Amino acid sequence: MNNNKRVPIHKMHCADVPKGARHAVPHYISGWAFMMKGYDMLSIIDLSISFTQYRTGLRQKTMAAVSNLNLSVAAGEILALVGSSGSGKSLLAHAILGILPSNATMTGALVFKGEPLTPERQRALRGRDMALIPQTVNSLDPLMRAGAQVRTSVRNGKGRAVQKNMFERFGLTSRDARRYPFQLSGGMARRVLVSSALASGARLIIADEPTPGLHHQVAQETLTQLRELADQGCAVMLITHDMGTALGVADQIAVLYAGTVVEICPSSDFKDQGHLLRHPYSRALWRALPENEFHPISGSQPLQDYLPSGCLFEPRCEAGTSLCKNERPELRELRSGKVRCVHAS
Amino acid sequence: MNTSLTARMPYPVMAFIPTLNRRQQTLLLMAMAAVVVGVMIAAGILLDNDRIATHFDQRNLAPSWNHLFGTDWLGRDMFTRTAKGLTVSIGIGMIASLASVVIAMILGLASATLGKTVDSAVSWLVDLFLGVPHLVALILIAFVMGGGAKGVIVGVACTHWPSLTRLIRAEVLQIRFSEYVHVSKHMGRSRVFIAVRHVMPHLAPQFLVGILLLFPHAILHEASITFLGFGLSPHQPAIGVILSESMKYLATGMWWLAFFPGLSLLVIVRSMDIIGDHLRQLTDPHSAHE
Amino acid sequence: MPLEAKDLSFRYKKSRWILDRVHLELQPGQVLGISGPSGCGKSTLARILAGYEKPLAGGVTLGGRPLPQKGFNPVQLISQHPEKAVNPRWRMHRTLNEGFRPDDIVLSSLGIEKKWLKRWPNELSGGELQRFCLARALGPQTRFVIADEISTMLDPVTQAQIWSVLLDSVKKRNMGLLAISHDKNLLMRISSMIIIWEDMMMGS
Numbered sequence: 051m052n053n054n055k056r057v058p059i060h061k062m063h064c065a066d067v068p069k070g071a072r073h074a075v076p077h078y079i080s081g082w083a084f085m086m087k088g089y090d091m092l093s094i095i096d097l098s099i100s101f102t103q104y105r106t107g108l109r110q111k112t113m114a115a116v117s118n119l120n121l122s123v124a125a126g127e128i129l130a131l132v133g134s135s136g137s138g139k140s141l142l143a144h145a146i147l148g149i150l151p152s153n154a155t156m157t158g159a160l161v162f163k164g165e166p167l168t169p170e171r172q173r174a175l176r177g178r179d180m181a182l183i184p185q186t187v188n189s190l191d192p193l194m195r196a197g198a199q200v201r202t203s204v205r206n207g208k209g210r211a212v213q214k215n216m217f218e219r220f221g222l223t224s225r226d227a228r229r230y231p232f233q234l235s236g237g238m239a240r241r242v243l244v245s246s247a248l249a250s251g252a253r254l255i256i257a258d259e260p261t262p263g264l265h266h267q268v269a270q271e272t273l274t275q276l277r278e279l280a281d282q283g284c285a286v287m288l289i290t291h292d293m294g295t296a297l298g299v300a301d302q303i304a305v306l307y308a309g310t311v312v313e314i315c316p317s318s319d320f321k322d323q324g325h326l327l328r329h330p331y332s333r334a335l336w337r338a339l340p341e342n343e344f345h346p347i348s349g350s351q352p353l354q355d356y357l358p359s360g361c362l363f364e365p366r367c368e369a370g371t372s373l374c375k376n377e378r379p380e381l382r383e384l385r386s387g388k389v390r391c392v393h394a395s
Numbered sequence: 396m397n398t399s400l401t402a403r404m405p406y407p408v409m410a411f412i413p414t415l416n417r418r419q420q421t422l423l424l425m426a427m428a429a430v431v432v433g434v435m436i437a438a439g440i441l442l443d444n445d446r447i448a449t450h451f452d453q454r455n456l457a458p459s460w461n462h463l464f465g466t467d468w469l470g471r472d473m474f475t476r477t478a479k480g481l482t483v484s485i486g487i488g489m490i491a492s493l494a495s496v497v498i499a500m501i502l503g504l505a506s507a508t509l510g511k512t513v514d515s516a517v518s519w520l521v522d523l524f525l526g527v528p529h530l531v532a533l534i535l536i537a538f539v540m541g542g543g544a545k546g547v548i549v550g551v552a553c554t555h556w557p558s559l560t561r562l563i564r565a566e567v568l569q570i571r572f573s574e575y576v577h578v579s580k581h582m583g584r585s586r587v588f589i590a591v592r593h594v595m596p597h598l599a600p601q602f603l604v605g606i607l608l609l610f611p612h613a614i615l616h617e618a619s620i621t622f623l624g625f626g627l628s629p630h631q632p633a634i635g636v637i638l639s640e641s642m643k644y645l646a647t648g649m650w651w652l653a654f655f656p657g658l659s660l661l662v663i664v665r666s667m668d669i670i671g672d673h674l675r676q677l678t679d680p681h682s683a684h685e
Numbered sequence: 686m687p688l689e690a691k692d693l694s695f696r697y698k699k700s701r702w703i704l705d706r707v708h709l710e711l712q713p714g715q716v717l718g719i720s721g722p723s724g725c726g727k728s729t730l731a732r733i734l735a736g737y738e739k740p741l742a743g744g745v746t747l748g749g750r751p752l753p754q755k756g757f758n759p760v761q762l763i764s765q766h767p768e769k770a771v772n773p774r775w776r777m778h779r780t781l782n783e784g785f786r787p788d789d790i791v792l793s794s795l796g797i798e799k800k801w802l803k804r805w806p807n808e809l810s811g812g813e814l815q816r817f818c819l820a821r822a823l824g825p826q827t828r829f830v831i832a833d834e835i836s837t838m839l840d841p842v843t844q845a846q847i848w849s850v851l852l853d854s855v856k857k858r859n860m861g862l863l864a865i866s867h868d869k870n871l872l873m874r875i876s877s878m879i880i881i882w883e884d885m886m887m888g889s
Contacts, residue, residue, distance in 0.1 A: 102416075103808070110416050134840035135811040262837060266722060266867070291840045294868075338845035340870040346845035350796050350813065353804075574769040575780075577737055582784035582824075583757040596774050 090161075091254050091285035092146065093122040097158035099141055099150065099309075101354075113354035115141050116309040117362075119158070120381050120388075123254065123285040128276060130288040130296035130317070132335070133306030134351055139289045140185070143256045147182055148172030162254065178205050181252035185259040187239040190231040196242045197227025203250040216245035220275070237268035244275050255279055256287045261295050273299040293320075293339060305332045308351050308362040315387035328389035330367050361391070369393050421673040428666040432485065435663070439482030442475045458651050465651035468644060473637075477656045480632045481663060487544055487633070488614035494552035495613070496559060496605045500598070503563025507571065508590075517564070521557045529554040533616060537625045547626045551613045559605045566601060570594050600678040607671035611664035618660060634660050686748030687712045688734065688760060688829045688861055694742035695729055703729050706743065711829060711861040716852070718872035719865045721882025727865045728764070731833040734863065735762035747828070757784055761822040765834040767814035771806045777817055778802040787820045795820055795850050812843040819847060823854050829861040837866065848875060 099116040116138040123129045133139050144150050146160060148169055160167035162180065172180075181203075191199055200216060201209040217227055220241040231239055240260070247255055257276060261269040277299055280286045290296050296303055297317050305313045313329040320327065324336035334347045349366035358364060361374040373392055381390045450470030458465040464473035506517035524532075533550040540546035570576060570593060579589055614634075620626035621635025629636050634656055641652035690709040696702045703726040711717055721727055732738045734745055736752040745752055752760060764770060771780045781787060781802065795816045806814060815835060822830060832851065836844035852875060855862045866872055872879050 104416075104418060132840075134843060135838060291838065293841055294870075335841050338841040340845075340868065340874040344845050344848075344874050346842050346849060348796065348846070350798075350816075350843065350846075351810070353801075353808070356800070574764065574766075575772045578770050578821075579783060581736065581758045581761065582821075583755065584783070593772055 089125045090122045091125045091163060092287070093159075093161040094119055094142075094146070095159040095161065096120060097142070097145065097156065097160070099138065099145055099154055099156050101151075101155075102153050111355055114309060114357055115154075115354055116145070117357070118378070119306075119309070119311055121304055121311055121314070123287050125253070125283050125285045126280055127301040128280045128286040128288055128299055129302045129304055130290060130300035131304050131306055132290060132293060132296050134291055138309040139291075139306060140258055143182060143258050143287075143289055146172075146254075146256065147176050147180060149176075177203060177250055177252075179250075179252050180254045180256070181247035181250050183243050183247045183255065183257040183260055187231070187236060187243065190239060190242065192231050194230075195227065196222075196229050196231065196234060197224075200227075200242060200246050200249050203246045206251050212249050213245070216249050220245055220271075237271070240268060240272055241275075244272060248275075248279065252284070254285050254287070256289065258289045259291070260288070261290065261292060269295070293335060305329065305335065307331050308357060309354070310362060310390065311381065311388075312363060312390045313387065314381075314389075319387065328384055328387055328394040329363075329391050330369065331363050363391075417673065417677060421670065421677060424666065424670050424673060428663075428670055431666065432663060435478050435481045435659070436485065438475070438478035439480075442478060455649060458655075464655040465649070467641070467649075467652055473651060473655055476632050476637055477634070477659050480634045480637050480656065481659055483544075483627070483631060483633045484614050484617055484635070484660070485663070487547055487617050487627075488610050491548045491551035491613040491617070492555070492606050492609035494548065495555040495609055496602060498552060499556040499559035499605065500563055500602060502556065503560045504567060504598075506560070507564045507567035514564075517560065521560055524554065524557045530616075530619075534620065534623065534625055537620050542625055542628070544627055544631075547617050547620055550620070551616050555609055555612070559601075559609075562605075563598065563601060566597060567594060570597055600674075604671055604675045604678060607667060607674060610671075611667040614660070614664055686828070688745070688747055690730075690734055690743065690745050692743030693730070693733060693740045693745070695726075695733060695738070695740045704733070704740070709734070711863055713828065713861045714856075714859045715878070716855065716862045716864065716876045718876030718879040719863065719882060720867065720869055720872050720879055721865075722867060727882060728833050731762060731764075731831045731863070731865055735760045735831050737762060757824055757826045759826055759828040760831065761824070761827050761829070762831045762833065763815075763818050763822050763835045765837055767811055767818045768806060770818050771814060773806050775806075776802070777804050777806065777809070780806070781817055781821055784821055785824045785826075787823070791820055791823065791850075791854075794853070796846055812839050815839065815843075815847060819851060823851075827858075827860060829863070830855065831863045831865070833865045834867070836871070837868070844871075 097116055097119040098114065101113045101115055102110040103113060104110055119138075119142065121129070121131075131139055131142070141150070141154075145154075145156055146167070148167075150156060162171070162175070165171070167175075190196075194202075197213055197217070200213045204212045206212075213227065214224070217223070222238065222241055222245075226234065226238060226242075231242075234242065255276070257272075260272050260276070273295065276286050276288065280301075288296065288300060297320050300317045303313075303315055303317050303320065304311050313327065313332045315326075315328065315332070320332075320336055324333045324342075327333045327336060337343045338346045347366055352358060352362065352365070358375075359378075360376050361367070361370070361379055364370040364374040367374065371393075377392075379390050379392050381388050384394055448471070450466075453462070453466050453470040454468055456462055456466040458473075462472050462474065464477055466472055467476070502517050502520075506514040532554050536550035536553055537546035540549050576589055576593055579593060617626060617633065618635035618638065621633055622639040624639070626635055627633045629640070637656045638653060638660075641649075641656070644652050688711040690707060693704050693707040693709075694702060695704040707730065709730075719727055719730075729738065733740050736745065736754075736758055747753075747759060752758065771777075781797075797813075797816050797820060801809060801813060801817075809817075819835075830851065836847055839847070848871075851862070854860070864872060864876055869879075
């Protein structure tokens with residue numbers, strides 16, 4: 051970790067930053083600012099991702115997987131992105147890292163550490179400054195020993211020393227370092243993945259569904275590790291559909307519905323009957339948990355090629371009016387959070 | 396990410412092709428190839444046999460409007476000869492590749508569904524055939540069968556089934572042990588239903604792609620075998636014969652005797668190849684949506 | 686006619702015994718929960734109970750008789766990954782109607798929309814596919830449903846929807862339900878009795 055290294059001052063040209071980001075980015079940035087808690091490490095502005103897929107026959111249709119998504123992850127905090135399958139969560143992670151499939155088109159802006167994230171920059175920073183903790187343990191190279199894999203992701207400092215340090219922190223022995231992935235248990239493999247991400251010295255960590263299928267203790271460990279990472283000044287984006295996981299460890303929760311963020315709020319707002327929550331979908335999520343009312347709202351998320359023209363949640367919303375049907379609401383600030391609803395208060 | 400065809404086609408391409416999606420490209424290519432093949436075959440059937448009779452007064456003419464591909468040393472019109480030759484070659488290629496694919500399907504299905512002994516036997520056979528260089532085996536088989544169209548067809552069919560068999564076996568095994576087939580059995584569906592409704596639809600694209608990719612290969616083999624003298628008799632105007640005979644005359648400067656037949660063969664084979672490739676990419680789930 | 690497992694033992698090849706003389710009894714109308722961490726053999730037990738795998742020792746009986754090998758099996762399994770349980774080359778209406786034709790009431794209570802029926806599985810998300818798997822499993826001949834982590838991959842709202850429909854059907858038709866999950870809160874909500882996996886393995 052280069053906590054004590056002075057990073058040179060970058061001067062930003064306002065013209066290079068898209069309009070939406072200007073108020074989010076100071077005019078010039080000092081290296082130290084990256085370590086400051088609360089500094090927006092990653093800003094996603096008006097991101098839309100669409101796919102082309104074949105219908106039967108020759109024509110292709112476009113599916114809007116993500117539409118007008120706005121989000122920021124600040125250093126020192128964990129932002130949990132909560133949404134159902136099909137809401138575009140993993141796509142977002144891939145878009146940030148620049149590994150979208152070839153038939154996807156992306157519009158909007160990504161700003162990382164104050165500078166726009168172009169494809170060249172993504173290629174340069176992938177694995178160095180932005181790291182992904184992938185969903186499956188299959189992402190480990192089956193032909194490389196665990197220790198060697200972690201060493202390949204070390205950017206600053208001596209490979210062996212950093213790797214030894216990481217493994218000690220996560221309770222892995224030097225014997226484990228010499229093992230191949232198939233010889234490791236699920237929990238150990240997960241710890242190797244997390245150490246890979248950490249060893250790279252990345253300041254932005256994206257954890258894609260880190261807990262499903264894990265033993266409760268291992269899952270807790272993983273989350274504790276993420277918390278430690280955040281406490282050291284990294285920005286952590288946790289992508290999950292499991293509200294329990296999210297609420298346990300995150301500072302901020304972003305609720306994703308049909309490819310757009312409908313609410314961003316502190317995780318402490320999720321309590322009691324959810325009266326502090328701003329968007330009806332967040333309230334519905336909270337109420338549907340088995341430890342709460344276990345009561346669902348009806349309907350389901352619209353399909354990616356059949357999105358409503360107005361508010362995406364309107365077909366299922368009790369408080370929907372004709373205004374909601376016609377216009378898609380913007381993300382606005384409300385009570386130290388953000389919400390995409392005309393009626394929220 | 397549009398894989399531009401211009402980089403792959405040896406002949407000029409219409410300007411709007413890159414803007415079509417892959418399925419439309421495939422369809423267009425198939426239509427173009429069908430037209431070319433159709434014209435060739437029509438020419439082969441309709442054109443007067445008189446044009447390939449010997450006309451000693453029209454020997455060794457260079458290409459001209461009257462004789463598009465020139466004439467050979469016996470005064471026979473090369474265009475007609477090429478067209479007829481290609482027709483024969485395409486016919487033989489089609490039958491040979493069809494036979495090969497059918498053998499592959501039967502053996503692949505058998506080894507994946509009839510139990511361990513059959514599976515071991517077929518796999519052993521596959522390894523055996525893959526171990527022998529197929530051109531040598533092909534020549535031997537064609538020779539043993541006495542040459543001619545029959546020899547070529549049997550030869551090609553017997554040497555090209557192994558790799559497709561492996562593919563089909565793997566595909567069928569994967570489907571048989573997939574979750575949805577288990578569910579189907581659990582719903583009370585019979586084995587026949589599962590075979591016809593679940594397994595066959597997965598195999599149909601393999602079948603088609605297999606034929607389309609093997610077909611140009613078979614034509615080329617036919618041409619080479621005949622060129623080497625083991626295939627069709629010199630009296631049947633197949634491309635191999637035409638090419639082999641034209642070799643003798645290259646030194647005399649009659650370039651059109653080898654050039655046009657060779658080019659036509661190349662065009663047909665290449666277009667079939669491209670179509671097969673496109674179809675394969677369309678059926679592969681990873682690149683299916685480009 | 687209870688569903689019983691007696692002395693079930695199972696292991697893969699020569700590894701450690703995953704199931705060692707397990708006894709289980711599920712009565713019609715009962716909702717039994719099994720809680721435990723993943724990868725310890727709960728799914729194997731579910732598959733053996735439903736008849737997808739054969740145990741190495743012991744057996745599963747339905748009302749004293751072994752599970753039927755032919756015809757619509759009265760013990761249906763719904764598994765964790767719906768995308769693997771549907772044929773990717775079949776449109777959804779074919780998959781749905783494979784065993785029997787579910788009526789419109791069931792479809793609408795599950796939230797299955799008419800326009801989904803013409804879709805391919807790869808166009809739908811996990812939650813939507815799981816609804817189809819559920820509708821397909823609730824046939825007229827179904828007596829027992831084994832739900833193996835069916836909502837683990839789903840968001841809370843879809844989870845609540847699916848479980849409310851399942852519990853409703855189970856109660857109305859007096860079916861037995863075995864719910865396997867790692868989520869203790871969920872099990873406490875839905876089951877009348879919960880078995881902790883570790884206790885079961887240490888000798889019931």
